[in-house]
Amino acid sequence: MTTVSVSSLVNFLNPSDQEFIARVAALRSPDVTATHPNPPHIPSPQSISEHFGRIVARWDPHPFTTQERQQIRLEGLRYLVIARQIEEVQRDIYPRQLPAEVRAQLVFARQSYMLRYFRLFRINDLPTEILDNIIRFVVWDSMKRPVAARLRITWTCRRWREVAIEDSTLWNAVWFRGPQLDRAWAWFERARSAPLDVRIDGDPEADDLEDEQVDTETAMTTVNLTSESNMTDADMRQMLMRLFSKLATIRMLIVVVDDWKSALVVLELLGTFGPSSGVPMLTRFELHRGGLKNEHRKSLTWPHVIAQPFLGGVLPPTLSYLSLNGVPIDWSGSVLQNLTTLDIRRLPATHSPDVHRFREVLMNCPRLQKLSMDGAGPKFEEENTEHLPPVELPHLRTLVVADFSRQYAMFLFSLISATAVNDLTLMNLCGDDYLPLFLQLHSTFPKVKLLTTYSIQFDVGPQGLAAMTRWLDSMPNLCYLRVANVANQFFGLFFRRDDLGNPVSPHLTVVDCQSIEPVILLQWANDRKKFGTPLRKIYISEELGARLTPEQISELTGLCPLAKLPRGATTPEEEVLSL
Structure with a gap:
């Protein structure tokens, strides 16, 4: 492919344009200060802008014929050559300034070119697969505003809308929220069989998120089920029944609710649908009862709940991230292994795993990188573990221990050995003198960089x-x-x-x-x-x-x-x- 420079196209301009460019080129001589002895009236930048505004307002969008496209290309190329020639002279004579009439002509040429450039919208000349890759990059590179990005893509032109809607990977992060449920279900359908990332947020204390904002870490979908939306546990059941028709394609599922009934519905339906679908793509699951802030965590009472095995007791083959916050599972009947993140919070002793089962879960996760125990851990059975060696966690880099008594915290740290921890969090260890705990932790985490x-x-x-x-x-x-x-x-x-x-x-x-x-x-x-x-x-x-x-x-x-x-x-x- 041969490349044609803009300067070489000067000879193809009409004679009047070539004459004007020659007068501008003469400004390179210090003796020449103007291109015309009696310059005409010089329009102001505002009048030039108003001129183009009137042209745009009168424009009637329509499909171009081949002749129209060619004519617009030639006109755009003409103004591009003129603008570039003036810019070259401006660069050559710096710091001298161009005459006012030439500067006005440069502004006019630039805007004339841009007007025609955008009418042609030449990006649509690209093959569909290349255009699709560009659209994906634009959408997912705008992690803080992907909702707006996807909508604007479909509003731009007919071809972009067709390309975007046919690409199921653009719609697999759906946003369910209040009055936007119809739009969310439309995106759910557009995702077809693409891996789905789903977040259900039913915490009335949660921050009021804007439509264009998502979780920057996971780009999850958000279902806003606040108390103001009048979403009941029956509504949750109905929504999940439809959502779980694609359970086999769900890759990430994060659920934040504020009431017991909704939380139990989630666990129940996962136990019902999980064994039949096998959840082959599920890599991350989080269930938070009582919201993510948990300012009133102590007042969240536990009724009589019969815990059920997680996912009905089936093995989730790709699950690597599990977070359970204030919700019970049957630990002995659940298959938990090969996790890289285990995050458990606010579990009473009645719904905690016994120490042997807890050790077994840790040993079944040799690649564990993050362990968070916030008011949740194994049952306190110090006498049954005093002769057991600590579980080796060689790949653990992040450790969170929070909201425990001194004796329990010391018991907890005696269960594990994780010398590679890089990020250590100690929270709500108060109400007693925890100095014995810190004495125990001496030289336990030599690689900590973030405390x-x-x-x-x-x-x-x-x-x-x-x-x-x-x-x-x-x-x-x-x-x-x-x-x-x-x-x-x-x-x-x-x-x-x-x-x-x-x-x-x-x-x-x-x-x-x-x-x-x-x-x-x-x-x-x-x-x-x-x-x-x-x-x-x-x-x-x-x-x-x-x-x-x-x-x-x-x-x-x-x-x-x-x-x-x-x-x-x-x-x-x-x-x-x-x-």
Whole structure:
């Protein structure tokens, strides 16, 4: 294929255009300052814009004949050549400016070209498979607004609509929400046999999401079943009956409900349909009762519930991600293996697995990478496990332990060995002195880089503080700290005033402070710099940001960048560490 430069097309222009370009080219000489001795009236940019606005308003869209397409191409090429020739002269004479009449002609030529370029819409000359790939890239590269992206694609022109609707992979992330249910079911049908990603959100406390917003991690579909939508458990049953007609193609299913009946309907229908379909494509399943925020988690009472085996007791061959939040399953009758993520929350002892079954589940998941136990774990059977070795989890990188008594937390940590943990979260370990737990954790997680400590309690006496500092020393790679609701003495753990040459957490550079006294934060940041371990970034909550005075903000920003972090947001540094 030969490439034709725009400059070589000058000779194909009509004589008047060639004469104008020659006059513009003469401006390269310093002695030439104008293209015309008596320039005509120069239209303003506003008048040029109004001129093209009138042309667009009068335009009657219609299918082009072959002759019309050729004529528009030639006209567009004419204005493109003129614009490029003027731009070349402008570049050659810089910093001198073009005469005003030439600048106006350049604006006119550019807009004339763009008007014809978009009328031709030459992207439609591409083969269908290439156009389809481009559309997929545009839709899924707009993860925060894929709903709007898909709709606008189908509104653009007849061909784009046909290409998009025929591509089932554009519609497999469906959005069910309130009055948009009809649209969602239309997308459900357009997905045909493509793998489906489904999220059902029935938490009345959940944030009010915009139509163009989705889960950026999973691009799940969202079914908004808030109390305002009057969706009952019977409605949930009816919807799932239709949805599970494609259970064999569902790849991700996330359900967030606020009531027991709806949660039990989900488990029941999964147990009914699961054995027949075999759920061959299901890779991720989450069921959250009581919402994702769980501010009132203690008041969520448990009625008498007969737990059923997950998925009717069948083996989900591709399931790698399982999250159960405040819902029961029959652990002994469920087949759980080869998981990479196990997330269990808010389970009473009556619905928890016994310790031997829990160990068996962990041993059946040798590739486990994330283990989250938030108020949920095996039954407390310390006397039955004291002679058992801990379960080795060599690939575990993220560990979350939250909302346990001191004795239970120590029991829990005695069950596992996970020296490769990179991200450690300890939350709601309060109401007692947890110093014995931190003594137990000394040298247990040597590779931790990201540490989250929310609401932890320990002895703040001299011996306790020294022991806590030794615990921090056992994580020498720590570089990112998230902290909230801790005693002020916690921040003093990072300084050894009697051994300045041996700093605590020398690689710690990023701190996410959700709740701290502003004076303590300022003093801590100053001391880190004074001790030769300065911070490189401080993230603060919006609430903490409102408590900082302008003087404190100025002093903090003088030490390192300061940024507000919305609740639940992920920082770039955190994303890098999680890779």
